[in-house]
Amino acid sequence: MLRSLLLNSTLSLVVLFSSLTSHGYPIKGHIFIYAGCSQEKYQPSSPFEGNLNSLLASAVSSSSQVSYNSFAIGNGTSTPPDATVYGLHQCRGDLKIFDCSKCVESAVSQIGLVCPYSYGASLQLEGCYIRYEHVDFLGKLDTGLRHSKCSKSVSNDVEFFRRRDDVVADLQGAIGFRVSSSGLVQGFAQCLGDLSPTDCSSCVADAVGKLKSVCGSAAAADVFLAQCYARYWASGYYDSSSDSSNEDQVGKTVAIIVGVLAGVAVFIVLLSVCRKAMG
Template sequence: MALIQLYHLILLCLFLPFSAYADNPIGYYCANPFNAGATQARINTVLSDIVAHASIGGFATSSSGRAPATTIYGLAQCRADVSSQDCSACLQDAAKALPAACPHLADARIWYDYCFLRYDDENFIGESDTGYSLILYNVENVTGDGDAFDAAVGEVMRKARAAAVAPGTGGLGRETTGFSPYVNIYGLAQCTRDIGELACGQCTASAVERFADFCVHRKGCRVLYSSCMVRYEIYPFFFPIDSKRSSSSGSNSIKSEDEVGSYSMVILSP
């Protein structure tokens, strides 16, 4: 009950299929209405800038405007394991979809599997943000010892989180382990590159803590904040594909929607 007192919880959909494709958004956040045409012009400038630069380097920030006028700040980042082609395609889709989903709203964010894009009329760059989250969990439980599975997930995510804060990783950590002869656990953690190692560690720790609230014994789960995300599955979902480990479950490629089951989404906001 304490969780409900602290957060406004919305069950968005009961059966949400997972998608591995860049043109399917996971979710949006929209706030802060505006009326000035100049603000929209600054949003367009920021979007154009961050998409162009992040498509090349996987990450970019930008701003447009000077006081006392409204300044718009923007950030774009791709998952560090995806190709530059997929990164560019994802960001271009995001830049088109976000203003349409959040018309005349200056605080807008969009999450995809391969990328994240955000703009705001308050300067959020360099600030860790865990105030709004999307949580997706597989509606199916693992078979066998669920407590042992959750313990294995915890260890996988501990290693993924440690890799995410290590120098030279681009804020991305990946880890794979064999839970049983037929089940592997794949874990990923990533932070936006504008926050430091300490903030990244704290952000991913907070995200993993959500597993205990929504993901106990689940076959898969992910928590998406505006500054970091964590995820685990029992199928390979990140690149490069570990063909040796994935062969035990009969696959050496990213799974399609029809193969991974149904997911539910929960939205938490302060």
């Protein structure tokens, strides 16, 4: 019963996150973008949970030194095969190490709430990304669409589309992190650090293709694939002044929901104890 209530509450958290970040495209901060959770669940206090906790702790520690790192915990040891966990963290290429560390720390604190007891999960914030699986996914090209967001249309603006096409064409040369601009249009793209240069170019090319096919004539668009993303926007479209208020609102909402979850958990535990005492 407790797990069911917590799962329903965390699903509501994802929906609420999405609604709070659906308007505008904040360029800074730890704003929630998307999360993915496996349907397969592990048991609390299992060997997998112990290895996962070690991996997440390693990600937080590592992010204070490098913007990307990958991990494999439990492979090649006496640990049961189903307890092995693989994972990585990566920050946006223009983030300073201090900001990277804070972002990864925030992602790690949220991923267990958004994806409770999941054998695999990914969480993308504005400035960083974290993912873990119980199978080895590292270095294996995956261009599946994970998230897209499109602004309002700017139809019949020939100059804008010419500039946009210049930007997204330039982004296809990304190896790692790449920023591009043309006139009033700006953009950037990034691959995960476990991809080879060839796979990175292939992934970004797919992301750019989806920017056009999914978002069409949008003034700003984001496309996140499993191992890369590409974004463009018209200059001035990202409102940095609204970013902080939006981020504050998300933070307050998370605090409220986490408090509710804690209250529900305590209530159910006390109710269970009382029933056992009376029974």
